[in-house]
Amino acid sequence: MAESERPPLSGQKPAAEPADTSPRAALPPGLDLLWGRREAGSRGPRRGLSVSDVVAAAIRVADTEGLETLSMARVAKELGFTTMSLYRYVTSKEELLQLMWNDSAQGAGELILEGETWRERLRSWAIIQRRLIDQHPWITRMPMAAPPLAPNSLAFVEKGLEALDGSGLADADKLRVIGLLSSYTLSEARMADDAARAAAEAAQAGGDAKATWTYEALLRELADADRFPRLHRLAWNAEVGDAPSGYDEWLEFLFGVDRILDGVQALIEEVKDE
Amino acid sequence: MAESERPPLSGQKPAAEPADTSPRAALPPGLDLLWGRREAGSRGPRRGLSVSDVVAAAIRVADTEGLETLSMARVAKELGFTTMSLYRYVTSKEELLQLMWNDSAQGAGELILEGETWRERLRSWAIIQRRLIDQHPWITRMPMAAPPLAPNSLAFVEKGLEALDGSGLADADKLRVIGLLSSYTLSEARMADDAARAAAEAAQAGGDAKATWTYEALLRELADADRFPRLHRLAWNAEVGDAPSGYDEWLEFLFGVDRILDGVQALIEEVKDE
DNA sequence: CTGAACTGTATGCGGGGTACACAGTTATCG
DNA sequence: CGATAACTGTGTACCCCGCATACAGTTCAG
Numbered sequence: 001m002a003e004s005e006r007p008p009l010s011g012q013k014p015a016a017e018p019a020d021t022s023p024r025a026a027l028p029p030g031l032d033l034l035w036g037r038r039e040a041g042s043r044g045p046r047r048g049l050s051v052s053d054v055v056a057a058a059i060r061v062a063d064t065e066g067l068e069t070l071s072m073a074r075v076a077k078e079l080g081f082t083t084m085s086l087y088r089y090v091t092s093k094e095e096l097l098q099l100m101w102n103d104s105a106q107g108a109g110e111l112i113l114e115g116e117t118w119r120e121r122l123r124s125w126a127i128i129q130r131r132l133i134d135q136h137p138w139i140t141r142m143p144m145a146a147p148p149l150a151p152n153s154l155a156f157v158e159k160g161l162e163a164l165d166g167s168g169l170a171d172a173d174k175l176r177v178i179g180l181l182s183s184y185t186l187s188e189a190r191m192a193d194d195a196a197r198a199a200a201e202a203a204q205a206g207g208d209a210k211a212t213w214t215y216e217a218l219l220r221e222l223a224d225a226d227r228f229p230r231l232h233r234l235a236w237n238a239e240v241g242d243a244p245s246g247y248d249e250w251l252e253f254l255f256g257v258d259r260i261l262d263g264v265q266a267l268i269e270e271v272k273d274e
Numbered sequence: 275m276a277e278s279e280r281p282p283l284s285g286q287k288p289a290a291e292p293a294d295t296s297p298r299a300a301l302p303p304g305l306d307l308l309w310g311r312r313e314a315g316s317r318g319p320r321r322g323l324s325v326s327d328v329v330a331a332a333i334r335v336a337d338t339e340g341l342e343t344l345s346m347a348r349v350a351k352e353l354g355f356t357t358m359s360l361y362r363y364v365t366s367k368e369e370l371l372q373l374m375w376n377d378s379a380q381g382a383g384e385l386i387l388e389g390e391t392w393r394e395r396l397r398s399w400a401i402i403q404r405r406l407i408d409q410h411p412w413i414t415r416m417p418m419a420a421p422p423l424a425p426n427s428l429a430f431v432e433k434g435l436e437a438l439d440g441s442g443l444a445d446a447d448k449l450r451v452i453g454l455l456s457s458y459t460l461s462e463a464r465m466a467d468d469a470a471r472a473a474a475e476a477a478q479a480g481g482d483a484k485a486t487w488t489y490e491a492l493l494r495e496l497a498d499a500d501r502f503p504r505l506h507r508l509a510w511n512a513e514v515g516d517a518p519s520g521y522d523e524w525l526e527f528l529f530g531v532d533r534i535l536d537g538v539q540a541l542i543e544e545v546k547d548e
Numbered sequence: 549c550t551g552a553a554c555t556g557t558a559t560g561c562g563g564g565g566t567a568c569a570c571a572g573t574t575a576t577c578g
Numbered sequence: 579c580g581a582t583a584a585c586t587g588t589g590t591a592c593c594c595c596g597c598a599t600a601c602a603g604t605t606c607a608g
Contacts, residue, residue: 044554318585
C-alpha cells in the first residue's frame with residue numbers, strides 16, 4: 001500500500017537523486033521540510049507563495065473556524081489560489097498540520113524562564129505551555145500520529161529540561177517529568193476547550209429554551225444518587241471546595257500543576273537522600 | 275446551520291411530540307441513546323440489528339483496522355447491511371463513536387478496587403484505566419468534543435472517587451485528582467500507541483534499508499549539541515536512567531503515576547495539618 | 549536559443565457522511 | 579377484518595474531501 005519511493009516534491013519526473021549536498025542524511029518524509037532541509041529549485045517562475053504563507057493561512061483558518069472546517073480548499077481560498085497549488089509547497093495535509101503545530105510553538109527556543117528554583121522555573125514553563133495552547137486551541141484536536149520531532153517542540157522540551165537544571169534529577173527522570181507535565185497541560189487545555197465549545201453551542205441554540213443544558217445541569221440530571229453517590233453529591237454542591245464563584249478552570253489547572261510539582265519535589269528529596 | 279428541531283429518529287414524518295412517558299426531561303441529542311432513553315417503536319418490521327450489534331461491529335473494525343479506516347460503509351459491510359441502514363440505529367457517525375467510547379469502558383461500575391489505603395486503590399484504578407485503553411488504542415484517537423457524560427465514563431469517575439474515600443480530601447479536590455490521573459494516563463497511552471504505530475510502519479517499510487529510522491536515531495540526528503544540549507546528551511546516553519534494557523514504556527507510565535500519587539499524598543498531609 | 553526545471557491550473561477519481569424517496573412489513577385502531 | 583400509520587432496510591444522489599495527473603505558461607542553465 002505504501003509507496004516505497006517517491007520523488008521529493010515535483011510530481012513531474014523522478015528527478016535524479018540530488019547529490020545530497022548537506023552532510024546530513026535524508027530525513028523521513030515530512031521531517032525534511034520541518035527542519036528546513038527541502039530546497040526549492042531556482043528555475044521556473046517565481047513562486048507566488050511561501051511555505052510560511054500557507055502555514056499562516058491555515059493557522060488563520062483554524063483559529064477562526066476550527067480545525068474541522070480546515071480543508072485544503074479552504075486554505076487555498078484564503079490565499080486566493082487553487083487547491084492544488086498548495087501541493088507545490090506541502091506534500092500532504094498531514095504535513096501541513098505538522099507545520100502548523102510546529103509553527104504554533106514558535107519562539108520556544110528563545111523564551112526565558114524566570115525563577116531561582118527549579119520549581120518556579122518549571123511552574124512557569126507549564127504555564128507558558130498552557131498559554132501557548134490556549135492561543136491555538138485546535139492544537140488539542142490534532143491527530144498527532146508520531147512522537148514530537150518538530151524543531152520547536154524539541155526546543156520547548158529542551159527548555160523544560162533546562163528548568164530542571166540543578167534539581168539533582170537524573171536526565172531520564174527529568175524527561176519523564178517534562179512528559180508528565182506536558183500530558184497534563186495538553187489534556188487540561190483540551191477539556192477547557194471542550195467546555196468552551198459546548199457553552200458556545202448552547203448559547204447559539206438559545207432559541208430552544210428548554211434545550212440548553214449546562215454541564216452542571218446535565219450532571220445533576222444524570223448522576224443519580226444510587227449509582228453515583230459521590231458524583232451526585234459533587235453535582236449538587238454548588239460552592240464545592242474552596243473556589244467561591246463556582247468553577248475556575250485556570251485555578252483547576254494550577255491545582256494540578258502544583259500537585260505534580262509536589263510529586264517531583266518528593267522524588268528529588270528521595271534521590272537526594274540516597 | 276444547526277437544525278433547531280429534529281424528529282427523534284424517524285426521517286419520515288415529524289411524529290407528534292411523544293407524551294414524555296418518563297419523568298425525566300429530554301436529553302440533548304446523542305446523550306439520550308447513551309442513557310437508554312430512546313425507545314424503538316413497536317410497529318414496523320422486526321429490526322435486523324440492534325444498537326449494540328452496530329457498536330460491537332464498529333469496535334471490531336476499529337480494533338483490527340484502526341480508527342482511520344472506520345467508516346459507516348465499513349461497519350455496514352461487517353454486518354452485511356447497507357450503509358444507510360445503520361442510521362436507523364444511530365443518528366450520526368459521531369454518535370456511534372460516543373457509543374463505542376462508552377462501550378469500551380463497560381464494566382467500570384462493577385470493578386472492585388483492591389487495597390487498604392487510598393494510595394493502593396488509586397494506583398490500581400489508574401492501572402486499570404491504562405489497561406482498558408490499551409485494549410482499544412483507538413480511544414486515544416477519538417475526537418471527543420465534549421466533557422465525558424457517558425454512563426460508563428461517569429461510573430469510572432465514580433470509582434476513582436471511591437478510591438479516595440477516607441483520604442480526607444475535599445470532594446472537589448478528589449475530582450481534580452481523578453482528572454489529573456486520567457489526563458496523564460490517556461496521554462501516556464496515546465504516546466505508547468504512537469510509538470507502536472511508528473515501529474509497525476518502519477517494520478513494514480523495511481525494504482528501504484536506509485529509510486528506517488528509530489525514534490532514537492532521529493533524535494540523535496536532529497538534536498544537535500548546540501541548540502539542544504540536554505536532549506543531545508539524553509539521546510546519546512543509551513542506558514539512561516535506571517532502565518537497563520533501554521526503554522520500558524510501562525515502567526515509564528508507573529513512574530508518572532507514582533509521582534502524581536506522591537503529589538496527592540503531599541496534599542493530603544497538608545490538609546490534615548490544618 | 550533550446551530544453552529542462554519549475555510554476556499554477558483544471559479535471560477527475562475514489563471515498564466519505566448523510567438527506568431523501570421508496571417499497572415492503574407490522575401492530576394498532578375503527 | 580381491513581385500513582392506516584409507524585416502522586424497516588435499500589438505492590440513489592449530493593456535496594465535500596484529499597490528492598494524482600495532465601497541462602500550459604515561465605524562467606534559468608548550458
